Amino acid sequence: MDAMAEIKQVFFQECEEQLFELEAGLLTIERGDDDPETVNAVFRAVHSIKGGAGAFNLTDLVHFAHVFENTMDLVRVGKLVPTQPLIKLMLRAADILADLVRAARDDETSDPGPREAMAVELKAYTPGAAPAAVEAAKPVKAKVEEEFVFVPTKVDFADLDDLNLMPTLHFRILFQPSAELYAKGNETTILFRELSRLGSMSVTCDSSKLPALDAIEAEGAYFTWSVDLETSEDEEAVKAVFDFVEWDSALTIELIESAPAEEEPFVFQPTMVDADLLNSISDVPLEVPVEAAKPQLALVASKADKAAPSDDHAPADKKEAATATIRVDLERVDRLIDLVGELVINQAMLAERVAELGLARMSAVSIGLDELEQLTREIQDSVMAIRAQPVKSVFQRMPRLVREVALQTGKTVRLVTEGEGTEVDKTVIERLSDPLTHMIRNAIDHGLEKPEVRRAAGKPEEGLLKVAALHRSGRIVIEISDDGAGINRPRVRAIAVEKGLIAPEAKLSDEEIDNLIFLPGFSTAAVISDISGRGVGMDVVKRSIQALGGRISIVSRPGLGSTFTMSLPLTLAVLDGMVVSVAGQTLVIPLTAVVEILLPQATTVHNFGGNSRVMGVRNEFIPLIDVGQVLQYRSEDIDPKMGVALLVEAEGGVRNALLVDAIQGQRQVVIKSLEANYGHVPGIAAATILGDGRVALILDVDAVVVDSRAEFASSLPLAG
Amino acid sequence: MEMIAKETTKPRELISFIIGKQEFCVDIMSVREIRGWSPATPLPHSPAFVRGVINLRGAVLSIVDLASRLGLPSSEPSARHVIIVAQVGSQIAGLLVDAVTGILTVTPETIRPTPDVASEMARSFVKGVLAIDNRMITLITLDHVLPSQELEAA
Missing domain, CATH: 2.40.50.180 (CheA-289, Domain 4)
Incomplete structure (x- = not known):
């Protein structure tokens, strides 16, 4: 594989992570959480995908991500309220984005229809193309260049009046970088140099947090910088300087004083504008209204308040995703597991030989061997843990599946997932996806009733589907429960008799009837739907779970719903x-x-x-x-x-x-x-x-x- | 045997070993290591020349009784027997032999064509013979040592 393909592969891996962040974030917002950090995370995900896609010339992806990002940006700056319809729209947009990413990865061309329709819907929320212009004006252009297209735009003076480019603003910037900022190769000097291009500034460094020399961590970050900047640029431009370090630092940008711009009539005085600024006017064909900057200020301030507390790690703790990871070739891990297994065997053999010698239990050799044994066990556990991954990677595909199946069946479904952090071996995770998908489809298609039926039964119209993962006695247990109608036992029984699976006079307990659905060739759906397959029903699920060394069982209560429980080994190794x-x-x-x-x-x-x-x-x-x-x-x-x-x-x-x-x-x-x-x-x-x-x-x-x-x-x- | 001459113009190194009263050799590049005999776990439904499998530092390795594979009388392995761990295609196999005699450095001219003997061994395994100090050493290839194809066909 050549270097480019390798980088591309990493990009797509990262895309998957970003897409998950995006979806998770949108779902959080949907639940009514309006934490600006979540909105930022969502925005960041789309932005990163767009940036990377640009580098690989994936134009379709870039264009769609761009439209998506624009709408999202409006939410981010508070111009657009994330209403339920908007979030639903964005979730669908996220699905389309995921399709585009996959199409790009597999070198396929996807049907442009849905994404164009979606782009139109998304654009409906954006007045003009303002955010694009703001982006373009950012001094850090590396990632946005790909769509940096100059569009000739008519600028009338009414607009220019709003533009208010003239006044000198005085910002006080409080910048406290975290160690991570440096770890990512960013450098305060460069940031300040960039900042100095905006105007005149003075920088003071607060070194009060610097610990005594013997307590200093070489990789640590101890300084807080305070910058007084006088600039004719607006706050957006100042913020843009910190665009790529925002997440790794505590940043406050405070507008201290500004010339009374609003009162002053707009006079075009070329002498007061320097060449840079003129350039940026031509780059920024549309409005960058100062009025818009004001509410943003408040937003930034409130965010800074949250980030500011003395504890430097507060923002880092908040983003769990920021934990340091490395990607390792699976083969290397497996080799390590083999070797550790061998170590355990060797250690056991050594212990046996020593026992043969008849040494006293408390002799130094025996004690040393005991310690060795404990160490080897610990190493073995730790090495096995490397292969373990949270089931999150499978669960994260479920919301989309639920949305699609719900749409196809005309049911409304709320998906609740629990225990996403439950860890299980990678190979188990990979093979978990298919049975889980099948069971979720089944639960929605057969388990949950249509809204009108639910209403008639006195249940909320929205059906509840819960997928939970947990560890139980050395195995992973996954429960899929719905609050639907439960298994229709007389009907299941009738079908089983009809298909000759049981004798008509057979006496079966409720539990036995429920388990009939796992028999080969059994399908209860009166109308075979696209969703739950064609008679390849639960028996296939059961067999694939057994192939993994697992078991599946069902508990059903008529009118209250069913719970499928699968129990799998934690590892296939x-x-x-x-x-x-x-x-x-x-x-x-x-x-x-x-x-x-x-x-x-x-x-x-x-x-x-x-x-x-x-x-x-x-x-x-x-x-x-x-x-x-x-x-x-x-x-x-x-x-x-x-x-x-x-x-x-x-x-x-x-x-x-x-x-x-x-x-x-x-x-x-x-x-x-x-x-x-x-x-x-x-x-x-x-x-x-x-x-x-x-x-x-x-x-x-x-x-x-x-x-x-x-x-x-x-x-x-x-x-x- | 022009083929071998073409393949190797430089002197090549071979590992020589004894099975019964005959001496054989294989290219040193295919040999991973040499170890003593340890009891193997027999594999059901396997050809007679497969002695079973052993544990080689965590990997499961099949042991081929080279005597039986080459159609020679084989003896019950003892602690004096030697296993040559060799790369066979993408797999690794242990070859059970009586003893390893040493390393030979030979020029391609030293390798003579296989005598025209109509035996299965000669056709599948022998690549040539060497005459060194009145000893006749048979150069063999390991390509067909493992029974994988036969198993698949069965």
């Missing part, structure tokens, strides 16, 4: 397994598959046909599979009484009993690929490394069940 011995070999059986452990008795095991056996379990006969034979560890049947049978549930709920020699125990094992250095082995899912440093194989329960059937069917030897 680690598996809870039952360690068993078979014909002298050690095997690991995934615990999620094991339902029950049975001790075979002479009376319960029966021969069935040629060489197969069944086991009676509570009035049912279940095929008994000798794992040793399926894996060709032995060719003779063993006496079932000498072994242990594990009742397992394979794909599609098929139950089988696996016969093993003995159970060694239950433990968490790290999954190692066999495919990486060898290839696929029938009946084996993966390998792991045990505490003694040897490799143990992890059984693929589904494959073993299928294999054993094939073997019975055709008694032909398997591949090999």
